[in-house]
Structure formats: structure tokens, C-alpha cells
Amino acid sequence: MPPHVGTLEAQIERRRRALDALPDDFHRYIFLRELQDSNEILFQALVQSDLPHMLPLVYTPTVGEGCRRFSEIWRKARGLFISWPNRDRIEHMLANPAFDRVKVIVVSDGERILGLGDQGAGGMGIPIGKLALYTACAGIHPGEVLPILLDAGTDNAALRDDPLYVGWRHARVRGEDYDGFVDQFVEVVAQRWPHVVLQWEDFAGANAWKLLDRYRTMLPSFNDDIQGTAATAVGTLMAAVRRVGSPLQDQRIVMFGFGAAGAGIADLLVRAMVEDGASEAQARAAIWPVDCMGLVMAGQDGLSPAQRRYARRAQDIASWGCASDAAPSLAQVVRHVGATVLVGTSGQPGAFSEEVIRAMASGTAQPIVFPLSNPISHCEAHPVDVQAWSEGRAIIGTGSPFAVEGITQVNNVYVFPGLGLGVLAARASQVTDEMFLAAARTIAGMNSNGPLLPPIERLRDVALEVACAVSQGAGGPDRAEIAAVMWQAQYQGGPIRL
Template sequence: MRKGMQILNDPFKNKGTAFTMAERRELGLLGLLPTHVRTIEEQAAETYALYQSKTAGIEKRHLLMEIFNTNRTLFFYLMKQHITEFMPVVYDPVIAESIEQYDERYLRPQDAAYLDVNHPEDIEEELRAAADGRDIRLIVVTDAEGILGIGDWGVNGVDISVGKLMVYTAAAGIDPAQVLPVSIDAGTDNQQLLDDPNYLGNRQHRIHGERYFAFIDRFVDRVEALFPKSLLHFEDFGRGTAAKILDKYQERILTFNDDIQGTGIIALAGVLGAMNISKEKLTDQTFLTFGAGTAGMGIAKMLYEELVRQGMDPAEAKRRFYLVDKQGLLFEDTPGLTPKQQPFTRRRAEFANAGQLTDLLSVVKAVHPTVMIGTSTQPGAFTEEVVRELAAHAKRPVIFPLSNPTKLAEAKAADLLKWTDGRALVATGIPAGTVNYGDVDYQIGQANNALIYPGVGFGALAAQAKVLNDEMIAAAAHALSGIVDPDQPGAAVLPPVEKLADFSKRVAITVAQSAIDQGLAGKGITDAQQAVEQMTWEAKY
């Protein structure tokens, strides 16, 4: 292929019609582009006008992906200008529809590495080919067993890795040429995909157990060998594997699991923000998590560790938690408990009516929680009766229906405010508009992991941290919770998405500083702000 065509087909180098005439002569582009030279501002204005002409979210995403696949700089220039508008389109909730339609809409592999669990011997070659000589610093990998609220989507879930990395760049400023999305095709238990003649992944049921974890071990080993300065971000792995993988590697390499740690951080930040508004103490709260899977347990663990950091006895701190799953309240003798659930279960002897605590309402009546967080994917589970019962025993009830996409949310923000006479402190897992109640405009914080993981990961990378530990993660939560004005009527418990780039930088600096303070930063890195600024990439030609 001619040099000029190679450049036009390289999204990391392509500028499209913005190549100057001098650049066109130098790079062999003469005759390959229309004569008029445009600025990036003109390109962005034209593209945004075309974007606005699309009505369906999936069509808007399709257009943006065309730009992403051909010109990364223009894509991220646009996304920075319209980040609040683009976030739900390039990621949650529209990405769920994109995943479900992946086979039908497949055009390009989007510079991802596709790893086949049946061929572990090819991992290194596949990673090298996808990286194509680039200096990879950040990898987002998924096996797509537990996508968002939609479950197992096999190789289609690669869109999750691509979307996460988009947010990392737009929010924190990681160079898009230094990132690598990875799909581990371990099969799928989604019968719809197995029966679909257009499905692009392995037509086999999921691999589990020793063979699966041996593949993960080999993958991690090859990543460390090929990309020693990288952060390995695990995303949307199944309930049975995510925690095992994190526990195995967390203290050995620079790694992060967004479903466990990211969800935990954002929930902690939201609760801390709620405490800033209510002027109450975290150590005075009683916590109920509805949904005791990967996300729910990540939240419980993060809140528990914060209680201990604030001086509470560990045994007393654990007694502040009640886990409710599909069986009802989880007891120490509940069948099928996971290792993460076991420390937070209750004894039946604590309750005179233990056998009746099989639904959310009965548990709320029995334990009177002050903080209720939902990760259940059970739509409408926070009913009016449940919420009014909760509010009867809490001055400022903290209620976070975090399940997404929209159709799976436990409640709507407007209903929560109505049912609590405006007293509830609310964060949602999906974007929510301002709610007017009682002549007050309530800003609803979105407990979106995108508010936190870009800054966390970028800060760790900027500091060249050896590991990403709990102290760094807790520092990130406190940095995020301290941004909103708690004295503003109707104040949100979390900052708005439109300021994502600003507070991602603040979080990054905080995390980098934590690494420096703990002696975990790279050689010669002593200034957190300087380290973050030096690594920050800008979308400009």
C-alpha cells in the first residue's frame, strides 16, 4: 500500500481534510483528498451537525464509531466538546444495544485483540499483532460473561472494552495510541448467540475451572512481558471469576477491576457526599445492599473499609451491613454463599422472624437501614412501600438505585423524592435530569463508574505505580466526594458528568500522590501534578 493510503487508513495518524498542503506533499497525499484544507474546528462542526440529524441512539453511536475508526483525534476533540451528550451514546446505556447488535453492525475490529481460549499458545502473537508496535500503557480486557445488566454476550462484549477506553481518553487524557481493548473469547452460555448463524465468536459453552484460569494466568504473564508499564483493567467478568482474578493479581501487578473496585469507589464517594449534605457521620449509618453479586459486594467491602479507617472496630463495622439477594436476607447458613458474601452475613438468632425475611420490604422493616443501595437489576424493586418504610426511620435516607440500563433500575429519582417528601439523598446508575419537588430543584448525582475509574487508572499510570491498592482507591473516593457544594439546596451527592475532565484530573493527582506517599511510585517521580500533566494527551493536530 502506498505511504499516503497507509496514513489515511491509520486512525492514529489520519487528519482527513485537515492535512495542510505541505503535509500532503511530504506524506504522499497529493490527489488523495479534496483540495480545500479544513481546520479541526470546521471538521467538528460539520460532524456534529450530522450527528444531530440522527434520532436513534444506536444510529448516533454508529456515526461516532465511524469517526473513531478513521480519525481518533477528531473523535476525541468532538467528545471533549460534547461529553455529557456523548457519554450515554458511546457507553451506557446505548452500548447495551450496540452489543446486542454487534454481529449485524460489525465493520472493523477497532484495534482490539481477540483471544481464543482454545489457543492459549497464540496469546503473545495476538497481542503483538493488535498492538502493532505501539507503546501500550492501558489494557481493558473482558470475557463478557457479566455485561452491564444484560448478562453473557460472548465476543460481542468487546464493545465494552472499546467504550471504557474511550472514556479513559475523554475524561483523563490517556493517549488513544497507548490503549488496547482485549476480548477473551471463552465461549458463551447465551443460547441466543449459540443459535445465531451470524454470531462471530466461538460456538461453544463457556470454559470454566482450571482450564479457564490457566488461560488467564498465561494472558497476564504475556501482558507483563510485552507491556511492562501497563495497567491491566478487568471488566464485566462473571460473578464467579472477577473476585478470584482480582484477589490473585492485585498485590502482584498494576491492575484494577471496575465492577468490584470502581463500583465500590463511586458508591463510597456518593455516600460520603450524602454525609457532607446531611451533616451526619458515616459511622452512624446502617447499610443495606440489595443485590449481593460482584458490584454489591464491592460496595459493601469499600464502605466497610472506610468505617474501619474512621476508627470503628472491624467486628462492629461488619454488623452495620445487611445483604439482601434473591433469597432475601443472607444468613451464615444460606446455601451457595460466595467467599465475598460470607463475612457480611447475619446470624438467624438475631431475629425473632428470621424465616420471614425473604423479601426486601420485610428486611427493611426489621433492620431500619439508613443507606440502601441497589445493584440487583430488579426493575422497580424500591417500591413506594419499601421507600416510605425506610424513610420513616431515617432523617435523610440515602437511596442509590444503581442498576442499569434504564429498564433495570430499582426506582426513579423523582419517585424517591416524592415518597420521602424531598428528604432522600439520591444517586442513580443512569443519567437523571433535575427533579423539581417542593419548589426545590434537586440535582441527581449519577453514580457512574466513569466519574472515577479514568482518574484512578490514569493517576496510577502517571505515577508508574507498582500496584493500585486500597489506600489509593480510598483517596480517590474522598477526592470525588469533596467536589460538590453541600449547602446548595437540592445539591447532588456526586459531581456532574459535564465536569468529568476537571475532576478526573483531580482524582488522578490524588491517586498519584498516594502512590508517591506510600513509596510505590516509579523512580524519580515526586511531583504528582507534574506527572499527571506530562502524561496528559490533548486532541489536537
């Protein structure tokens, strides 16, 4: 060994130089994943030293490619893969003493990864990335988090045929067998860790709602795609309407892509408007849901319970003069409603066309446009185009990061780390809708000038403030106590490897 004794700061600089020398973000993602597996303290110290630079590499948008090519870049096991053939061994697998300290679990079945669809076992990239941010932003010790992939097979034939694929090579298990598989998992988790925070990630729409409703009272459990997205979008929208100078309940909100995420945003918007004084009927009337077939109308086949809550009736559009045999298009809805807010969670690139944005800008001085779909290739509109088509008047929030001045990234990382920390601090038995609304109001009030949300470098402060709001609402400890338990990436008594 050389005689030099390196500080953590010197190690960060050495790794940063190596990272910057790589040819593209995907190779930087691989570099960081390998560093995480070899020296977690150094990995976290590097990430926390430059969150604006590191966040897109650790999570969106680069994690999408990481999931798609997960088997190709596989080096070392991280987290826990629970496959259908091992369903009778779940209790034994989770009993591993290495997991005794676990406080937060992020679990996926890989069926709906971002806008990329079924990635099977490659979906493990999402829990790994999310939990890295729990540590970086909320100070949850890396030994207290556990990423899990429930491998029920995949309907992605290309993956099943790939000789490098690391998952179970079988079509997806569905129906009662799938439900029983998840039941077994949750029952063991609840017995093993009664107070663990269980976060569901990237389950397909029908399963996402079903699992949320079934297990949210069994243990502190939430779905980030539904509830975390909702809290972040609603909080950012609160900040936007404050800038416009009109109340939330006075907005005319068109939501394009009304699956799990869209309906979750709508539900939290209604709760926020009711809390601000509107009736529930008034709040629901402010929201116009649109999917790829057009305006969601009552009586359409295949509507989910969430979609039926917001479906419009024939009398709502009687004066529009639209053809009776087809639902009005997005552009028609925007024009006839006089939309002031447009939110996209559709995963359909280019859906917010020039026609749509110009129609919106013609009816309101400052249109609020949130194309939230991830990754960038699935975003409903590029913010530069929205700026041009609105003549620079639009207030824009995107789900993916864009190097465009004045654009806010509406990223769930503003909510879920702090929410989890607050739930743990309060030892809450459930994650409630009130907690998500408290988180939304917290992030909405943290930045008065410039972008709608605080800068990325303040994410640790954001997590602490969200945790305080959640904890105090549940009768938990105050800010000082929560801040005292947030883990810092530093060596104790010399370099060590976790």
C-alpha cells in the same frame, strides 16, 4: 478536493449536526463508533467538546444495546479478540509492534455485560467504550490503550445460532481449562508490559473475585465492577452523608444485590469507616446485605467468601417476629433496621417498591437511595418514583443517567480514568485498596453544592484530581507533572489519521 481548509472546530460542528440528525441514540452510537475507526482525533475532539451529551452515547446506557447488537453492527476490527482455539498463539498475537506503546488494557470475557448477561464476543463493546473514556477524561493517548476480549465461548444459545455472530460458536469453557486460558493471557501481558494497567470488566461474579485476588499482585490490575463501582458509590455516599450531617459510621446501610459489586462496596465502606475511627466490628454491623432470597443469613448454602463476611446471624433478627423458615424480605429489613441508606446493585427492575421507599422515608428525614443497576431497564427504581414516595426528601444517586432535576449519576467514570492515570504516573506495581479510598474521598470533596458529584463537563478535572491523590499516595509525581502528559485531541501539522 475543495479549496476550503477546515479547522478541527468546523469538523466537530459538521459531525455534531450529522449526529443530531440521526433518529435515536443507538444510531448515534454506531455513528460515533465508525467515526472513532476513521478519524480518532476528530472522534475524541467531538466527545470532549460536549461530555454531558456524548458520555451516554459512548458508554452507558447506549453501550448496552451496542453490546447486544455488536455482531449486527460489525464494520471493522478494533482491539484484540483472543479466542480459546487460539490460546497457544497469545504471545504471538500480543507481540504485534502496533501494541508497543500500550499502557492501559481493558479486558472482558463478555459473560456478565451490565445487567444483560452473557453477550459473548459482543462484550467487546465494554472495553472499547471504557478506553474511549480513558482518553477523553484522563488524557491517555489513544495509541496507548488496547481493548481485549477473551472469547471462551458463550452460553447464550441465541448468539451461537445467529449467522451474523462474530465470536467463537461454542459453549463457554469453564473450570481448569478456563483458568489456564486466563493464566496464559496474564503471563504474556505481564512479560510484554510489566507496568501496564490491566482493568477487568464484566466477568461473572465468581470469576470476578477469583481473577482479582489471583492477579492483583502480579501487575497493576483491578476490577472496575468491584473496586471502581465501590469507590464511586462510597465517594458519592460520603458526599450524601455530609449533606445529611451525620457520620458514615452512624448510618444503617441496606445493600440489595450482594454479588461482586455489592460486596465490593461493602468492603470499601468498612475500610472508610475504620479509617474514620470505627472498629471493624462496628463497621460491619452497619451493613445489612439482601439478595433476591432475602436477608443474607449465616449458614445459607452457596455463599461466597465475601457474602459470608457480612451474613447476619439468627440473634440479629430474633426480635423481628419473622417466620423462621424464610429470610426477611427487603421491605422487612428496611423497616426493622430503620435504614438510612439503601443501595441497589441487583439488576432487578422495580425492586425498590413504593412499600420499601415509604418504609424507609418513615424512619429517617433524608433517606439516601442509590439504585445503581445498569442499564435503565434494570434499575431498581425510577428516581421520579423515589422522589414521590419519599415526599421529595430522598437524596438519590443512580447508575444510569436520568433527565431528572437533582439526581446524581453514580458513574464509574468519576474514578477509573483518573485512577489509571495516577497508577501510571507513579509507576505503581499494584493497585491498592488505599488508592480506591483516596479516589472516593477525592470525588466526595469536589462538589459542595447542588448534585453530590461534580458536573459531567468537569470529568477531565476530576480525573486529574483523582490521579494526583493516587499518585501522591504512591510516592509519584505531583499535579503539574501529571497534567503535562495528558493528551489533547488536536491535529499536529495538519489533519492526520491515527
